[in-house]
Amino acid sequence: MNTGAPGEGTQGKRSSLNIVKYGGTLAILLSAWFMAQFDFFVVNVAAPSIERDLHAGPAALELIVGGYAFTYAAGMITGGRLGDRYGSKRMFVWGVAAFTIASLLCGIAADPIQLVAARLLQGLAGAVMVPQVLATISAAFPPEERGRAIGWYGAAGGLGSIAGQVLGGLLLTADVLGLGWRIIFLVNLPIGLALVPLAAWLLPEVETARRARLDLPGAAGLAAALALVLVPLGLGNSLGWPVWTWICLAVSIPVFVLTWRRQRTLGARGGQPVLDLELLKVHSYLAGVGAIVAFMAYFAAFMFTLTLLLQGGFGLTAFQAGLAFAPMGVLFSITSLLGTRLVRRYGLVVVMVGGTITALGLGLLVITVGEGLPYVMAAMILIGAGNGLVLPQLIGAALVEVAPHQAGIGSGILSTAQQFAGAGGVAVIGAVFFATAGSTTASAQHVLAMRYSAAIDLALVLVVIATVAYNRRRAIRREQAERSRTVATPGS
Known part of the structure; x- marks a missing residue:
């Protein structure tokens, strides 16, 4: 027995x-x-x-x-x-x-x-x-x-x-x-x-797709399109957004469109484009990329502007500011490990809870940033705990339906989206911060700048929560449909 x-x-x-x-x-x-x-x-x-x-x-x-x-x-x-x-x-x-x-x-x-x-x-x-x-x-x-x-x-x-x-x-x-x-x-x-x-x-050997030649023109076109966006985003703030940065951003659009069309044509002919457009038909992957873009735009900008606040507004040294980030990093690591186990048991609702915790931390920061470092540290702890329940699970959810032979390009697109979103978030939200803080070292101006940028961060996190909620509803419907088919199948 x-x-x-x-x-x-x-x-x-x-x-x-x-x-x-x-x-x-x-x-x-x-x-x-x-x-x-x-x-x-x-x-x-x-x-x-x-x-x-x-x-x-x-x-x-x-x-x-x-x-x-x-x-x-x-x-x-x-x-x-x-x-x-x-x-x-x-x-x-x-x-x-x-x-x-x-x-x-x-x-x-x-x-x-x-x-x-x-x-x-x-x-x-x-x-x-x-x-x-x-x-x-x-x-x-x-x-x-x-x-x-x-x-x-x-x-x-x-x-x-x-x-x-x-x-x-x-x-x-x-x-x-x-x-x-x-x-x-x-x-x-x-x-x-x-x-x-x-x-x-x-390291184990994994399945590869060796049948086609590497798409070097596609790789060059994609790199050029990204360069035309990332270089002005990276240098624009510090240089005062000269004319060439706007020209590069404008030119990036036709370069990307031409590259995209070539990728579609090559794929239709049976070739292997550098961008595997078949991945865009995987709804969980596409939604996951969108959620990660919103999250990374917030996260990179938050880390950047918070460093400016701690050093420029509160007068901390670089090392002291780094130590201020440590509790947030520890909480992030702990909850990211716990989150994996919790998601297996409770599903995407755990990610929604994590996003809510992050949103509460950002809300607390918006309200209390002017009260001093202890309040900022409390908000950072909440934000770190929530982030750990969100980011790793977004990555896993995006890749869950990706075929093994597409794992490399799927991971590459995902990582590129993360870096692109991070650069864009720093450029746009950083511009808001600098426009508010100005060139002064006044603590009050830095506090106001952080309040505005944290409010934008909060809006991005709410987008992440809404996207995850949508995917959760789709997953529940799929499970219900699968159970209905199983029950209706004779001999099941």
């Missing part, structure tokens, strides 16, 4: 085996993802030191900080397609190796031009490396492990973002080995040198 105990024992053994089988793979993938996120944020902390040491002007600093983000975002879709064509494992190994070399070049740069070039290379390497992380998780992990792995993916991303602020400031303050700002890049060397052989040994 079945008592249940043997089943529990078998389940426990299976869980232990899964940890052994997939734990090493996940650790390798997430280490690379953490490294990419860390390097995205850490340069903000090191910018003053780089300016003094290399005598870098404002334009050079913009390119050192934003050049990585540009090539990272512009190359992401092509990186995903390369993973689909040549294999995620191979492209991950090559991406990590290139990222490590680029980090070394950043660390030994002797002038601003060398550092800008190395940062551009580092972003391109990240664009090859990062799409393979989600692609491997989506294609190689079984459904019962995939949700947990994506939860860890969200936690690693959150920790990487916060570590860029906190650990970067600590490394600079400690002046490790007398290297100054160079240590923030050279710290990647031991990680990369360990990841390359481990990835070549342990």
Whole structure:
């Protein structure tokens, strides 16, 4: 007779085996993802030191900080397609190796031009490396492990973002080995040198689509369209929005339209365009991309404007401001791991609850930002807790119906949408902040600027909640229809 105990024992053994089988793979993938996120944020902390040491002007600093983000975002879709064509494992190994070399070049740069070039290379390497992380998780992990792995993916991303602020400031303050700002890049060397052989040994091979040639004209057209948007968005604020930024934004529209039409034509002829338009027929994927765009536009702008408030309005140092972000990062990591388990049990309502918590935190910030740092910290804690229940689950929901052979391009489009939305959010909401704060250092003006920008952030989060609610209703209808068909089937 079945008592249940043997089943529990078998389940426990299976869980232990899964940890052994997939734990090493996940650790390798997430280490690379953490490294990419860390390097995205850490340069903000090191910018003053780089300016003094290399005598870098404002334009050079913009390119050192934003050049990585540009090539990272512009190359992401092509990186995903390369993973689909040549294999995620191979492209991950090559991406990590290139990222490590680029980090070394950043660390030994002797002038601003060398550092800008190395940062551009580092972003391109990240664009090859990062799409393979989600692609491997989506294609190689079984459904019962995939949700947990994506939860860890969200936690690693959150920790990487916060570590860029906190650990970067600590490394600079400690002046490790007398290297100054160079240590923030050279710290990647031991990680990369360990990841390359481990990835070549342990990562699984996943299904690829090798039948078609790589669409180089499509990749170039897409990169050009993104460049025409991302460069003016990244530099426009600091340069006062000169005429060329508006010209670039206007020209990006016909370039994107022409690229899109070529992608449709190539796909209709049976080719393999760099943009897999079949993915747009997957409703869960399309809705997931839309929700992630709204969320990342809010999140990137919030992190940016809050840093300006803490340093410009409250007078904190870069390191102190980084420490202020730490509780939010810890809460984000905890709830992102709990969220995976909760979503498996309760569904998308958990994401809606997380969005509501984030909205409450932003509402609290709008109301109490003028009361001082303790109130801002309380709002940040709420926001971090809510974000952890939202972002990783949005990623998982977007990829759930994507076929294994489309995992690379699906992840690449998703990552590109994240970076594009982040750049757009910083540019637009940042412009609102600067227009309100002006050029003064008055705390009251910074408080008012944060109040306005947080109100826009709140509106974006409400869009995310509404999108998730719509998808939840669709999922419930599908489940009800499936149950009705099962009941109506003879012999069921």
